[in-house]
Structures are given as C-alpha cells and as structure tokens.
Amino acid sequence: MSFEDIPVPIGPVYEGERIRAKQMYVELGGPKMEKHFELCRVKSAKDIKDGQITIHGPDLKDMEEGSTHPIGILVEVAGPELEVDLEAVFERRIHEFCNFVNGIMHLNQRYTNWLRISKTAVEKGFNSFQLLGTVLIRLYKAELPIIEQAQVTFYTNEKEVEKPYEMAIGIYDKRDERARTIHDDDVDMFYGCVLCQSFAPTHACCITPDRTSLCGSINWFDARAAAKVDPKGPLFEIPPGDCLNELAGEYTGINEMIKKRSLGEIDRIYLFSGMEFPHTSCGCFEAIDFYIPEVNGHGIVDRNYGDVAINGLPFTAMANQTGGGKQMPGFNGISIQYIVSPKYQQYDGGIETIVWMNKGVKDRVGEFLPKDLLPKIATEEEVIDINALKQWLQDVNHPIVETWAEALAEEEEEEEEWEAEGAMVPMGTVGMTIPGVGGTGGFRVILKNCKIHAEAIIIKKIEPKRKKK
Numbered sequence: 001m002s003f004e005d006i007p008v009p010i011g012p013v014y015e016g017e018r019i020r021a022k023q024m025y026v027e028l029g030g031p032k033m034e035k036h037f038e039l040c041r042v043k044s045a046k047d048i049k050d051g052q053i054t055i056h057g058p059d060l061k062d063m064e065e066g067s068t069h070p071i072g073i074l075v076e077v078a079g080p081e082l083e084v085d086l087e088a089v090f091e092r093r094i095h096e097f098c099n100f101v102n103g104i105m106h107l108n109q110r111y112t113n114w115l116r117i118s119k120t121a122v123e124k125g126f127n128s129f130q131l132l133g134t135v136l137i138r139l140y141k142a143e144l145p146i147i148e149q150a151q152v153t154f155y156t157n158e159k160e161v162e163k164p165y166e167m168a169i170g171i172y173d174k175r176d177e178r179a180r181t182i183h184d185d186d187v188d189m190f191y192g193c194v195l196c197q198s199f200a201p202t203h204a205c206c207i208t209p210d211r212t213s214l215c216g217s218i219n220w221f222d223a224r225a226a227a228k229v230d231p232k233g234p235l236f237e238i239p240p241g242d243c244l245n246e247l248a249g250e251y252t253g254i255n256e257m258i259k260k261r262s263l264g265e266i267d268r269i270y271l272f273s274g275m276e277f278p279h280t281s282c283g284c285f286e287a288i289d290f291y292i293p294e295v296n297g298h299g300i301v302d303r304n305y306g307d308v309a310i311n312g313l314p315f316t317a318m319a320n321q322t323g324g325g326k327q328m329p330g331f332n333g334i335s336i337q338y339i340v341s342p343k344y345q346q347y348d349g350g351i352e353t354i355v356w357m358n359k360g361v362k363d364r365v366g367e368f369l370p371k372d373l374l375p376k377i378a379t380e381e382e383v384i385d386i387n388a389l390k391q392w393l394q395d396v397n398h399p400i401v402e403t404w405a406e407a408l409a410e411e412e413e414e415e416e417e418w419e420a421e422g423a424m425v426p427m428g429t430v431g432m433t434i435p436g437v438g439g440t441g442g443f444r445v446i447l448k449n450c451k452i453h454a455e456a457i458i459i460k461k462i463e464p465k466r467k468k469k
C-alpha cells in the first residue's frame with residue numbers, strides 16, 4: 001500500500017498527535033457543534049462504487065482558517081464475508097485511521113466525533129476531503145482484507161449533515177437496544193479491546209453484555225463478531241475463568257488479561273465498581289462516574305456538558321484525572337449504555353448511589369431507570385452546588401440519605417484509628433480549610449503518610465457559567 005500521492009506522511013506512528021487550537025487550520029465536529037457523526041454500514045457490492053468519495057458541503061480548501069464546521073463521515077463497505085455486526089467495530093477504526101494522518105487529530109466516536117486538521121498539513125497540500133477519503137479507503141482494505149469494496153461520504157455543513165445524522169442516531173439506538181437484551185450470565189465468553197493503547201498504553205477494555213465498552217461504540221455482539229473474523233486483531237476473546245467475586249465482577253480470566261495487556265502495571269479489575277480496582281479508562285469514555293464524598297453518592301457527567309459539574313469541576317478536568325489507562329478510584333470512565341445495566345457499579349451500591357447527572361445524560365437514560373428513583377436524581381436545573389444538593393436529597397428522600405449516618409461513623413472510626421496509630425504531623429503540615437471551593441462552603445484536606453514536592457500549588461475556584469438573560 002502506497003501513500004506517495006498523499007502530501008503528508010501516513011502511519012501508526014502519528015497516532016496520539018495533539019493539535020492545539022493555535023496549530024489548527026479547521027475544527028470539525030466536537031463540543032461546539034450540535035450535529036455531527038461517524039457511521040459505518042455494510043452494503044451489498046452492487047450498492048458500492050469502490051473508491052468513490054463524495055463531499056456534501058464545503059471542501060477543506062473552501063473553509064476559513066480557524067473555523068469550526070459540522071462533520072458527518074459515512075463509510076460504506078462490502079465483501080462476501082461481511083455481516084452487520086461488524087459495522088460498529090469497523091466504525092471505530094475511523095478514529096484509528098484518521099489518526100494515522102500526520103496533521104489530523106481525531107477524538108471520540110459516534111455523535112461526539114471531533115477532528116482538527118493542522119495548518120502544517122494544509123500548507124503541505126492536504127486540503128481536501130478527497131485525500132482523507134482516499135486514505136480511509138486504502139487503510140480499510142489493507143488492514144481489514146475482508147473488506148473488498150469501500151466508498152466514503154463527507155457531510156460538512158448544517159443542512160447536509162441533518163438527515164444522515166438522524167439516520168446515524170437511529171442506528172446507534174438500535175445497536176444499544178439489542179445490547180440490552182443479553183446479560184453476563186447468558187454468555188460464556190467476554191471480549192477485550194486494545195484499540196486505544198496508542199493513547200493509553202496500560203488500558204484494555206473488557207467488554208461483557210452488562211458492561212459495554214466505555215467509548216460506547218462497541219458492545220458484546222460487536223466485539224464477538226470482530227474477534228471471530230480477526231482473532232489476532234485489536235479485539236480478542238477473554239475466557240472469563242473463575243468468578244472470584246460476583247458482586248464486584250472479578251474474574252480470573254479478566255485479571256490475567258489486564259496483567260498481560262498492561263505489561264504488569266495492573267493485575268486486578270472489578271468490572272462493577274468505580275471505587276475499588278476500577279476498570280481502567282483511556283480517554284474515549286462517553287461519561288465519567290465520580291464519587292461525591294460530601295453526600296456519599298455518585299455523579300455522572302458526559303462529555304457534551306460544557307459547564308462545571310456538581311463537584312465544581314468541568315468534564316475536561318475530571319477527564320484528565322480519569323483517563324490515561326490508570327485505575328483511579330472515584331473517577332471511572334463509562335459508556336452511557338452501562339448506566340442502564342442492571343449491574344451498574346453494583347459493588348459500590350448500584351444505581352441508587354446516583355445523586356446527580358447533567359440533564360443531557362438524564363434525558364438519555366431516564367426511561368430505563370427505576371421510576372421511583374428518577375425524580376430524586378438532581379441535575380444542573382435543580383442544584384448547582386453541594387450544599388444545595390445535600391438539602392435536595394433530604395427533601396426528596398433520596399435513598400442515599402439513609403447511608404449518611406453509617407458513612408460518618410466509618411469516617412470517624414478511620415480517623416480515630418489513624419490517630420491512635422500515632423500518626424505524626426510533621427512541622428509545617430496542617431489541616432487546610434479552603435473556603436468556597438466547589439461550592440461546598442469549605443473542605444478539609446488531610447494528607448496522610450505522603451511526601452509531596454512541588455514548586456507551587458494553585459487552587460482556583462471554578463465558577464459555574466450563568467446563563468445570560
């Protein structure tokens with residue numbers, strides 16, 4: 001496969017390239033755009049014009065430098081061995097193949113896709129979607145030889161993207177609906193995915209019927225189909241082995257897999273906990289489940305939410321904490337689909353621990369949550385700080401309130417134990433109270449048994465954005 005006719009280098013070495021706002025020529029999709037998508041469809045050979053690239057809307061060269069545009073990418077493929085179950089997995093490769101291009105940064109998936117094209121790439125002549133389409137088609141056919149024919153269509157303005165966007169949303173919904181029909185107990189094989197290791201080398205997704213991949217784009221059916229046609233590829237089988245802890249979702253097979261795939265960094269995963277041995281997170285998660293210690297509950301914020309969450313942090317700040325292939329108790333990257341799983345973080349207390357969600361998430365999952373719990377979960381429309389949240393939870397009699405007395409007793413017991421063990425407070429170390437941070441009216445920071453070397457610590461209060469009247 002040659003890319004000699006493409007004016008920028010192409011290859012896996014460019015995956016992980018970051019393009020900052022100052023370096024970008026244009027931005028496509030992303031959080032500033034309402035409607036954008038990427039989709040792959042399996043078609044019959046007669047419906048494909050192999051190699052055809054179509055652009056509906058302005059081409060790259062017609063876009064003003066520094067501008068942002070909608071983007072729809074529709075990849076249609078054909079081949080005698082292809083089946084519809086492979087669509088989602090092929091679709092996820094759009095992320096990988098776009099990132100092979102030196103000068104393109106591609107993030108996320110489905111309707112949250114986000115691309116930046118660098119000024120340098122455009123200066124070198126990468127100034128048309130025809131070129132990107134050519135790269136995609138060649139890579140699809142070379143990397144996935146069961147694809148014999150492919151065509152790509154780009155939609156680059158609001159009017160053109162509208163209709164195919166609605167079609168794509170309908171297809172994502174159908175895939176999610178099907179995924180909700182089976183559960184872990186119905187199957188004897190789980191699957192793994194390491195497509196995101198170029199960004200997070202110690203991360204591997206475990207995909208089970210009850211825990212869809214955290215990017216939300218690969219469910220158990222999709223993973224099964226991909227592992228079947230390409231067993232040596234990035235998606236693979238995980239024999240579950242022995243179940244060590246049913247509530248936590250701990251399996252010998254998953255532990256062995258993560259140890260091997262993280263090169264020994266991580267050796268234990270609880271599939272259904274965000275607090276103990278949580279599943280690793282790369283950077284593609286659709287949402288973050290975060291612990292809110294002040295109310296002993298959990299919040300969920302998705303990447304489309306532009307304001308600060310109830311804990312005073314925006315999604316981006318929490319994403320830095322959550323991602324990168326680490327296990328970060330209290331911050332767990334999740335898919336939206338996982339929220340409606342009956343096993344959702346069941347080791348931590350399950351769905352009844354959820355006290356806050358941004359409204360966008362609540363609107364998407366509301367119909368699948370317990371009817372009596374739904375009105376007790378606050379959004380940004382009801383409360384914007386933790387003091388108000390506490391009051392709200394009491395007013396609506398949220399089940400989490402019943403846990404407060406026990407949680408307080410445990411915390412006091414832990415502090416007493418620590419003090420009884422003769423903990424020493426070095427000179428110059430004090431308990432700090434930082435008024436007003438996160439809207440909580442102040443909190444204590446207790447540093448136990450740690451050494452910190454830093455030139456400076458900067459703590460800023462992040463104000464919620466108020467809507468202009």
Ligand code: SF4
Pocket residue numbers: 092193194195196197204205213214215216217218282284285
């Ligand atoms: S988030 Fe997980 S399932 Fe999705 S592409 Fe990355 S590794 Fe694969």
